[in-house]
Amino acid sequence: MAGSGLGNIFRITTWGESHGEALGVVVDGVPAGMKLSEEHIQAFLDRRRPGRSRYATARAEADRVEILSGVFEGVTTGTPVSLMIRNQDQHSSDYADLADVFRPGHADYTFWEKYGVRDYRGGGRASGRETIGRVAAGAIAVELLKSLGIRLTTYTRQIGPVNAMVFDREEIAKNAFCMPDAQAAKEAERFLDQCMEERDSAGGVIECMIENLPAGLGDPVFEKVDANLAKAVMSIGAVKGFEIGDGFAVAAQRGSQNNDAFVRSAKGRGVEKTTNHAGGVLGGITDGSALVFRAAVKPTPSISRPQKTVNTHREDTMIEIHGRHDPVIVPRAVVVVESMAALTLADALLMNMSARMDRIVKFYEQL
Amino acid sequence: MAGSGLGNIFRITTWGESHGEALGVVVDGVPAGMKLSEEHIQAFLDRRRPGRSRYATARAEADRVEILSGVFEGVTTGTPVSLMIRNQDQHSSDYADLADVFRPGHADYTFWEKYGVRDYRGGGRASGRETIGRVAAGAIAVELLKSLGIRLTTYTRQIGPVNAMVFDREEIAKNAFCMPDAQAAKEAERFLDQCMEERDSAGGVIECMIENLPAGLGDPVFEKVDANLAKAVMSIGAVKGFEIGDGFAVAAQRGSQNNDAFVRSAKGRGVEKTTNHAGGVLGGITDGSALVFRAAVKPTPSISRPQKTVNTHREDTMIEIHGRHDPVIVPRAVVVVESMAALTLADALLMNMSARMDRIVKFYEQL
């Protein structure tokens, strides 16, 4: 079943394995007339690049993006934008001994069970490298949103037991964890050092805030913007939970606490909320407040401690995973989460254009 | 934008407003040869019916389902099954004074902003009654799964601050909250009484466990079974969070804790896990363990306390919501969550049939 496509009007199709020839994405439905260059996509892609700190793998890959179609003289033409990143420095031999054993916490067993064959090199399609296509496409979606004044800010809220307690936007780019709290980043560092010493790994929580969204995005009842965000974000390999606004905390709240009061304002149609427990979405449709959601990221399953497992011959065995593995993938996943959000919202923006007959008539009268 | 459809091979399209003529669903892609009767769907539908306790609204609706197509002589024919439930006892007049005011925590404002017009009676399409179509369709999906030996169990894990501490499957059907813990149900009762006294409402958490699923369901990378479950469940009006397996708790775990070890077994292809932190899904594909997920449900936004808001003329005003409203919707949402899970898994089961060439050849050779 075709499962590598996402989106309705603005639609991506990703492809590629960790140690195959290349990875890439076809971005279909990109509006014509947007400025687009490899430099721009590259800058975004570099945010997910390994090697930025000792908490990320040393794989020195350039991950250079090539635009293969859809752009002419620096401008999108409305036809599919095909992006490719060649694989280099693949160290396939690192994985030869994993050919017939299932790594705990990985998709080795499920792919083998489903398909009967699998590309075991570095996890194949189930590798974190699969997200390259998402991020390359995300760069275009972010640009589309920017043209409309929409801003995305994504950061780490939690690493293991360490929570960001303050929100300092400037700080996010300054530490290795993308945390908006310098003090918390220092504590996370200490925690990570300990994990590495113990040949173990850590998880965390990523938060994304999207400001200046118009009210009205999202379509009842299954194309709710939060439902689509949930799918997009939960489709990232290591994500095990998604919540919007107050999220799981709503379970212990009263209605009187959770409801956001409306008041007159100078913005939009003159209505805003005094609080934002809802996270910017009511009934699946944006309400003009900041959209805020969080994703829970599990600890890196590849740890070098010995672990019990079985092999393809159904024999009990032990596994020790060597090679390059991040003790925490949260910081590198930040831009992946932002990409999935941008892709979902770009699609919602275009879908919303056909919601009202009066606006459709006006649109065509103005051509 | 068409937003009321969900699923690829097994696909539902729901329709209807709270106080319109009727609500319903078209279930397309139902395999031919399944026994199906109105009685069967009705029994499932009755699980979401109001009036089962004093914690649910007294609306004495029959909500009788009618099968309009797709079934001949008690058996599905492979053509769309159209199901309709007529609205009765509508009390539209209760809502007349809500015509130009936005209820906090509801979708009144966002629908008005998006569409320019809205059916304000009981929330229109954004009412909880919208879920009738989901549940009617869910009854068919559950039946399909049963034919393959798959069992769904859905229950309330939390009401306000009260958590179920034990899992007693028999208890679920015995208390008004669908909790698997009789003691917790009693405490929830006390808590709810207090909420009602204070003209307030409560939220909670619903958990769904699906046993006996074959390994291999779900398609990389965007049709992951957990991503599709997240979308399906987050599309339910009051749900603000979704998590699978250990969910948000993974953020504070180490890899050595979170990884599930594989061992030989007598089941399936002879591989199982000693723990199930993953919740039955690895890399978006079922691994043969029980699939376990949770949904966070917000407190009912309709409370009778006075609340600050604005109206369609952009004037500040106060609102007091009267009429019938559940102080907690969690118990009635249990079957809705189960329905969304069943629909998603039925689709995944059918999609998985084309994963391997050897099985395709065998399938056609056996016709």
Place this chain on the structure above:
Amino acid sequence: MAGSGLGNIFRITTWGESHGEALGVVVDGVPAGMKLSEEHIQAFLDRRRPGRSRYATARAEADRVEILSGVFEGVTTGTPVSLMIRNQDQHSSDYADLADVFRPGHADYTFWEKYGVRDYRGGGRASGRETIGRVAAGAIAVELLKSLGIRLTTYTRQIGPVNAMVFDREEIAKNAFCMPDAQAAKEAERFLDQCMEERDSAGGVIECMIENLPAGLGDPVFEKVDANLAKAVMSIGAVKGFEIGDGFAVAAQRGSQNNDAFVRSAKGRGVEKTTNHAGGVLGGITDGSALVFRAAVKPTPSISRPQKTVNTHREDTMIEIHGRHDPVIVPRAVVVVESMAALTLADALLMNMSARMDRIVKFYEQL
């Protein structure tokens, strides 16, 4: 597999069997703010009604449409419009002797082969009555197009060997065959009388012309407007061919004949064509000329002559089909073809709104 849905943004899902409880359609993605009443849909639906002449069956069905959702106070709300038509006067007993025999030219055998069971009453889902849902939805699409000044004219070009030689728009509604040529209609009448006498049936060709379409509709490369029209029209039961512009005649043309020259004009962006061999579409995108296509309709397969066939027990047998059957279905199919065209173009219109970034920015700036 879900096969009863069509369209992306403006999407229909039809359901219902010839002799089931009812037939209907859910129209999802209807823009909010359109005036819509049952009377309006009924008027369109009456165009496909039997009993308008002695060349159509006498089944005296009212085929009354009911709007069940999506319309509030006479205006569409943006939510799905559900339309239902109850079956009456079903004469199921007419079909009892067809339960285990395959009618030549019908889908009896293929449904039985595919599904193992079938609703044999009147062809079940494969009956011409299935088109009721298409036409009910088509009424809405036509209304949407009208709001933008777009006009559809559909008529019979050929009945058996008789071709319309002149195009008199006024004449179309005046004769029983919807022909734009009074003389041809008379000849068709004579031909049909002869067919009926010989217990035989006739086919024909339907043409549809759509005027005042904006240039730019249709998306390369698989969502070409002519490709989508072909699918929509070929999905009508009895249609065996589709052609646009000069159609099959292009095979014998030279490039110098078939190319349409461009010239300056006062219309649109100031470009028009001196001829219209292309039928209004270049590269799958409308060019501002009239869009013109044709559909070939096969002779009614239900004829009362004895025919050779087999039964479900794989025995050779003879069949004589009694009951009510049109000797030609072309006149009643005219409105079905028009509906499929309108549905396809409504969708293309909405899809086209997101083609250019400058127009998207302008759209959102004007909210």
Place this chain on the structure above:
Amino acid sequence: MAGSGLGNIFRITTWGESHGEALGVVVDGVPAGMKLSEEHIQAFLDRRRPGRSRYATARAEADRVEILSGVFEGVTTGTPVSLMIRNQDQHSSDYADLADVFRPGHADYTFWEKYGVRDYRGGGRASGRETIGRVAAGAIAVELLKSLGIRLTTYTRQIGPVNAMVFDREEIAKNAFCMPDAQAAKEAERFLDQCMEERDSAGGVIECMIENLPAGLGDPVFEKVDANLAKAVMSIGAVKGFEIGDGFAVAAQRGSQNNDAFVRSAKGRGVEKTTNHAGGVLGGITDGSALVFRAAVKPTPSISRPQKTVNTHREDTMIEIHGRHDPVIVPRAVVVVESMAALTLADALLMNMSARMDRIVKFYEQL
């Protein structure tokens, strides 16, 4: 709007412009376990290659396909197969003088009207080179069908006024026109020579016959196999008409002529037809007979004669098209038509697996 994807379970997404960096296709939903090599795809791709005769352009392109993903150790893994063909020998300068003028019969004007910008080099996305992605993907679909014993034969039925009068399967590969009639091929040669002398071009008709298809493929009512074939084939740039079985000829037939009688047989479920006017499809579902359809291909619009047109400044002007252009594209389109057929049928085959509950249960029991 995303328009470059086709198919449900077996789904392709094509990309690329005539004179861009490369062209390609992502084939998603390819079953795991199929043998696949670049050699195999290349052989199929070479069938659309120019330069096979003096009736095709001399562009000496290798059009070498690269498999970038989805294949491991010579076998498909179930993940997307990404195929790329680099452009070479591009002669972009040939097209510089076409930057601001609209070629008659081409999509220059409609792309400009829709998108505001266009890649004018060689027609950009609207070039015949766009079909490379279709054919590369078609090679995989053909292989899938072969595994099930299904055979496609595609050939030229007509070139200008010349019709193939006999069907000699062996002859198809022997002449420059892919005609199954050596005598007709000779006449076509004479006709083409005359066209070239007159600086003109010719059209034709392509026929495709698919044998050994199981009965039961295709889903009512919009996913009919003939409707999907119509869309797939009409989406090829130069195709202006599609018909199945007797096609447009049915208009002049009687029911008694057009109906195919059923008889007992030793094949399949023991039912076959004595004739095949239907072309292998009844009610949109394959009936076990050979599926036969035809496509009308218009004459090459690029002719070197002077033609009247306008430019982007809305000035009347003349155009003379130089460079390499086939006087007839029919022979090269044969493999494109075959590819679109194979892609459609591969998808229908996989979709059909979920039609019956008994077969679903059996499938999962046998895992």
